Amino acid sequence: MGVLSHLRVVEIGSSAATSYCARLFADFGADVQKVEPPTGDPIRHCAPLTPMGQSAWFAFLNFNKSSTIIDPAASDAITRLEAMIETCDILVDGRDIDPANCPSIDIAAIHQRRSSLTHLEASWFGREGPYAGFTATDATIRALAGLIKLVGPAEGPPLHAPDFQTGILGGLWGFIAAASSAVARMEGEAGRSWSVSVFESSLTISEYLMFEASARGEVMRRIGINRFWPVFPGGIYETKNGWLGVTTFTPAQWHAFCDMLGLSELRDSPALVLSEERLQHFEMIERHFVPRLKARTAQEWFAEGLKRKIPIVPVPNLSDLLLDTEKRERGAIVPIVLGQEEAMTVGSMQRLTLTPPRRGGKVPAVGEQRSVADIRTHPSLAAVRSSTCIDAGRQPLRGIRVIDFTMGWAGPLCTRTLADLGAEVIKIESTKYPDWWRGVDRRSPYVDAQMYEKSQAFCVMNRNKRGITLDLTQPQGLVLAKRLLAGADVVVDNYSVDVLPKLGLGYDVLRTLNPRLVMLSMSAFGANSLYRDCRAYGSTLEQGAGLPIVVGNPDGPPVMSHVAFGDAVGGLNGCAAVLVALIHARNTGLGQFIDLAQIECMMPFAAPWITVQSIGGMPPPKYGSRHPQFVPHGCFRCSGEDSWVMLAAIDEKMWQRLAILIGRPDWAIDASLQCAEARRCIEDEIERAIEAWTLTHDADQAMSKLQAGRVAVGVARQPTDLLRDPHLGSRGFLQEVERAFIGLHPQPSMPIRDGSGPFAVRTAAPTLGEHNSEILSGLLGLSDTKIAKLASEGIIGTSMASERAGKRNMSRA
Structure with a gap:
């Protein structure tokens, strides 16, 4: 019996954010019923795939859940779904991202009948604003959120991580919203209707640079792989054996780093005391220390760093993580069963010591229920607690x-x-x-x-x-x-x-x-x-x-x-x-x-690749700006200095629309190019054609035209660009707050809302x-x-x- 075993959760629609939110409830014992169409959640087909063709991403998001099939064509589909929702505590709703053939239901009417129900709805951008109707992918969201443009070689194109980031961030925020309601309900409050914007969830990562760089008047730009404003040295470097991650932020850490490498001249230079000062001389500094790091192994430098209190760490291969006894003992790596395959994936990191999370579990097949022994039988929280109306403006954690x-x-x-x-x-x-x-x-x-x-x-x-x-x-x-x-x-x-x-x-x-x-x-x-x-x-x-x-x-x-x-x-x-x-x-x-x-x-951001490696034993391929599933996919240069858009064609219809928009209607009707893998054979040619078109537009124009044609695209923004983003402005995301010493300044809102507007920033x-x-x-x-x-x-x-x-x-x- 887990700490949340008194909760029933129903998950509808298809999105990584809602799937991860619901998995976090399942980690602590909640009875999570995942509603799927007969063909299953579309995420079941997402790459990377295991040797037997199962999605490692779906597996990570969904173990320890049950699966219920509801065919929208069935005469009792709506009745069955409403009956499930009316007996649950929390409804996790991803239909705005992908309805996944979920029957149409009136959530507001259900909420009137069940005031104790907490409803969490996820969307890419929220229901209102200039981007509300945009088509999106994980990568186009990250581009718009300022998380791609500053990575990669100075001349471009920007580099970026594979997918599997925005869903985790959106899922965490969704869980925080729904769990805070569960806390409030224990004080007799009614359920709430929450919304979470995946785009705004991703800004949690970039808000630091958004505001700090603006305040300092700094102009950020790409300065090369593993070099970043405002910390230097702060990257990954080659050693005699293995890669070493280095971060030297404080003056004391810089002095210790120089002492470790025998660089007394750099250590004592008054022009290199602060990280920002060192960043102005990164080429000179690297010429001194990069060759010296190759004299010893990453593990040897790590041991030295521990002695000297320097933030350095070996960069592990995925096989190293799978063999790490400590991570297995702590539950960071856990066993799962998916069909006929046994694998390892990333477990729960919320390590409560008195009421720990589950360690691994089974990934449900379509329509498969967890065993009776796994499902709690006592009443839901809604049935044992009386609920009252929400006090308007009352925050769920008030009194804590x-x-x-x-x-x-x-x-x-x-x-x-x-x-x-x-x-x-x-x-x-x-x-x-x-x-x-x-x-x-x-x-x-x-x-x-x-x-x-x-x-x-x-x-x-x-x-x-x-x-x-x-x-x-x-x-x-x-x-x-x-x-x-x-x-x-x-x-x-x-x-x-x-x-x-x-x-x-x-x-x-x-x-x-x-x-x-x-x-x-x-x-x-x-x-x-x-x-x-x-x-x-x-x-x-x-x-x-x-x-x-x-x-x-x-x-x-x-x-x-x-x-x-x-x-x-x-x-x-x-x-x-x-x-x-x-x-x-x-x-x-x-x-x-x-x-x-x-x-x-x-x-979790590497979880699918860890799972695949745990079965096949082979390191995962690296795709650069390309994608294992979508062709084309990548960052494309637009007119203007360092101007880019992130673009993806996620299905056959989107590919056809894209081909017509860029002036290649012949590709749109070519039957041999309707499959992504077939397009991969001419991926270079497709990318050249796309860039020939994007170069005739500035980035915002390209995004506007492509989104009008329902193609997934997003401008690769600088973090500071977000202070002027029209969508965030229309949603009141930035709130002006007065404070001593700095005066009126903007503050970001939370990406979760229980009404039309954001939670107010009450005090500076x-x-x-x-x-x-x-x-x-x-x-x-x-x-x-x-x-x-x-x-x-x-x-x-x-x-x-x-x-x-x-x-x-x-x-x-």
Whole structure:
């Protein structure tokens, strides 16, 4: 019996986002009924395929579900489907992306009869806006979301990862929406009707660069494979044996990297202290260190990096991941059965230690039900809890208190999402060790000018929170932190694994103070990992998760994304895990420890390839900008400087429309070219013809004409272009917020909505120690005299200490 075994979930339509959302419920024991037409979900035919021709992508998305066939031509189709929905708790609806022959039903009428029903609807772009009717694919969404243009050689074309990204991001956001409703329903609230935009879900990855680059006035551009603004060195490099992922962000990490390689001149150069400064000299710096990395193996450099606290990691082949004993023991790699084949795939990364997820399972054939022993028999949540009307404007997590010990991107995104959904989040920093996204420059000019209050990235990640400062190295600071934790529901940290335990704030201590407390630890490799001491950023997580191995040209190196999206993915998974634990805590009164390894959160993006390799034993092919299933597929140059569109022909009819649009009607009627594999024989010729047409249009014109002809295409945007995107503007995605030091600035909305508009950003990010008095007096009852004494002793404060106050000794995982 899983922690969510009281929930019934029905999944209709076909989309990767809704399938992944429903799988996350199945991971924790929910009874998930997948409704399919007699021919099955179209995703069952998605490449890559196993040796017996089954979709590895479908397998990853759907194990531990049941399959129910509903033939839309049957006289009782609507009656059967409505009966299923009216007895479920959560309806996960992908029909707007692909109806998959699902019978037409009136969800609004069902919701009137069943106010307890939570309905989640996914779409590519949302119901309204200029892009609402666009045809899309995973890659065209990523292009529009600013996730493709900055990857690849400087001269182009942009390179990009295979599909299987937007569905995971959309599915995570969908799960967060539906699970937050499940938390609210335990307080007697009715169900909600949610919508999730897959496009806006993908902006979770690019929003950091969207705002930070705009604030700095930086002009981003491609500068070569595995080189990215604003971190350098931050890429994948060849060694004597194997590839090594390197990220050196802080001055201390750069100094340690230079010391490791014997590059004292670079180490001591005052022009290379900060990452942005080094990026201006990347060719010179690479000439020095790239040859030296080839003197030793990736594993040997990794061992050196551990000693020196440098974020470096070997880039594994997929076979390395499959043989990794630790990943199997943790459930990151799990066994599945799909028909007559046995395989391995990526398991759940929401590692709740008291109520763990399932480890593997069976992929249902069309119409196959899980065994009776696997399906829970007690009533659904809807049947045992009374529901009331939703309080207009009430956030689902209102009344939940979160203590936030996080820095940077991953942890703050997790707690920001909880705050956006209504939780009271109290962010704890120190004047000596503030959130490093306020800036890592500790030199006096930066600190004295209070530049740490002007970081756009910090402000985006920490809205809707209150902030205090506490020096946890002093006894009184520790006592105050424990008092806050005693009254909290959740605590989140993404420090290195030993930081809080060494301070006396480990879970073994906190659960005695507060048995209902949910504690989320977001370390890079996991609390008990052999590599628990490895320093890591989002880029490190991507490098170590296997994804770069399947990205890039067949004869090229492993390729990273231009943005360290391991952070954002870790944050969303952390939020999802907290919501599951909150459901359990509300049911039982018991909290638990969540051991989230952020590197495991990146593995789903390579899951289909891992599954195929686990059966056939052969490394997957690399396609560059091409696709294993769609022909043509790729980035095509348009008129203007560095102007591109991402295009895909996903079926025969779309191919015919594309051929006519580009002036090749002969191809449209050529029977020998109606099959994608037949077109692959002349793929070079087709690509030249497409580019000859796109070069006569600017990118937006090309997109407009091709979309009018119902061809899947999207402009390859820069992240900063999204601040002026007409679709986002029409949907009110960007909200203007006033804050001290930076004034009026834009904030991105969540991609999930329970109405026509986005959730409002209620408050700007806190300045350092902004709410010291408010929280210490209001929550803990301290007098003004006591608060003043804490300030005089340096336990609290509102100004960042410069490097003269001592070196920071806290670091994130």
